[in-house]
Amino acid sequence: MVIWRGIGDSETMKTSLKTFSLAVLFLSPLGSAVQAFEVLPSKPPVPAGNPITPAKVELGKQLYFDPRLSKDGTISCNSCHNVMAGGEDNRPNSVGVKGQHGGRSAPTVWNAAFMSVQFWDGRAKSLEDQAKGPLTNPIEMGMENHGLVIERIKKMPEYVAAFKKAFPKESEITIDHVAQAIATYERTLITPGSAFDRYQKGEKKALSPSAVRGMGLVQSVGCTSCHSGPNFAGPMLPEGTLFFQKFPTFPGSKYDAQYSLTKDGGRFEVTKNESDRGMWRVPTWRNVSVTAPYFHNGAVKTLDEAIRVMAKTQLNKELKEDEVKDIQAFLESLTGKFPEQKMPRLPATPGEYVVAD
């Protein structure tokens, strides 16, 4: 069931992304894999070129929450990736400037630092790369170009000072600094301490009997062949490593039409290679019970239905209702502790108007 894209992928060649062999991880027979479950590390991987500093985290948080980084001052990163909630917007698809709808459901920003590529179609190889995209996407934040983002930021003296503090050796504010600061803040958005993690660490009462049954089922049914690793989104891979799965793997079920599962080509929309049609990044299970609705198009409204659809489309299995309930109980046990956060103060626009109407 595991489909590993990387070697031979034209974009891999182009961008020199790292490759990785998965085979060894999937040799253990199903059912004996409880040991394979991994707790969520409290710290994510950090790229050598962008170390975490308090000044960078604070600046990144300001930028993340600042709607003035969008053309008309209505949309911030947090609008679609709401960190006061499950890290997304609880909508089928997101709404950008001028009420425009995107075609896909916002992925959660919580624990995104553990993903080796970003976006549903993996078109960004790092959090830094990802952060630049929505700013100039005409249906998201709608800025004409990154230069205008920088121009607007420079009009706010408190931002200029904050960039100086976060990047003391740099004389200019660039879009790379903006992206590095946002990515650094995002690397603090980790949710350890879920009931599942506590159970794994020995607190056996942390899970209900139903959740424990569900934990067995996700292995025996086969879900964890893709939803593996500490983020239940595939194994931990070096940043930039492409990792996709086919969805639906078993096409032709009633769900394809009912939830328009094949309308969006996924990775194909990036590469235009027919072999990439229907290839998607595996989404995390962490906090999945608070991120309805589900799938790339947000077409499935409830978690129990998402479980039914996945079993059928990915494993060609029809689950009994008590199995669905147990798996749901297990997935609910993956909701972590969201760290307490101070609200950022957004730099003032002293006596001046910086957004466009």
Added chain:
Amino acid sequence: MVIWRGIGDSETMKTSLKTFSLAVLFLSPLGSAVQAFEVLPSKPPVPAGNPITPAKVELGKQLYFDPRLSKDGTISCNSCHNVMAGGEDNRPNSVGVKGQHGGRSAPTVWNAAFMSVQFWDGRAKSLEDQAKGPLTNPIEMGMENHGLVIERIKKMPEYVAAFKKAFPKESEITIDHVAQAIATYERTLITPGSAFDRYQKGEKKALSPSAVRGMGLVQSVGCTSCHSGPNFAGPMLPEGTLFFQKFPTFPGSKYDAQYSLTKDGGRFEVTKNESDRGMWRVPTWRNVSVTAPYFHNGAVKTLDEAIRVMAKTQLNKELKEDEVKDIQAFLESLTGKFPEQKMPRLPATPGEYVVAD
């Protein structure tokens, strides 16, 4: 210049709003009125029927930040009244669900608890009344009715528990509880400690010489005949007391056309009485330097231009450029200390989808 509406106003009769005599406050001769300046109290007035409790503040903060209280899950109170910034959205007018624009610029929520009526046209007599309006305004949060707001809230068990804690004696969640909680949170949004307030308390170095000159000018020019009281928005009046001013008081200047000052009838749009045409609530000067653009329609982009326009339209005076600069320096001294706030955690929608697309 002071125009006091209240006695004889048909809505006053209808709603039994309190009346108040202003005359005594404006008898002191201009120029000798330094003593009339008031520091911002650290606590606002609180209505007897809605005492402040920590549980109510916390619930109110959750509701204030929750975009799921809007039809399509995109707009929260904070979208237009951003408490991470100057308490509004730095836009000419606000944007609601489906990218719809309102006709007026969002007033700041900071220190709104000191205003005796709410909205530019004073159509709500309390913060509680105000909080209900945008929820069902079709171009703001767009819910069909308050019943649907309550229905959606009840789908989130953490909200049900939070209402129980905030209103322990009540068995049902009602829209009045929603409004009371939001208003209670808003009563914590006070910004004492501005340079002006520190100066008033004896810290004479808190103001620059230019700001001190500006402080004299706003009195001698006549601005403080309306921008009086601790909030520089008129005298402190009992909640529900109507207090409006005519704008422009001196019509016919070039600014009327340049900034479309008379297109919106203000209070007239509520009462349809011709005598109310062009009557507006006096906006606060507190934090005004961080709330560009200016006026009810947000047509004026910078603070210096706002000062010129007001002098001409309200006092028929043309200021010299150094006078404008000094007044601006004084207004900038009114930016207070924004209290540190923890981000709320928004109640989960467990495995379920509650907003409409």
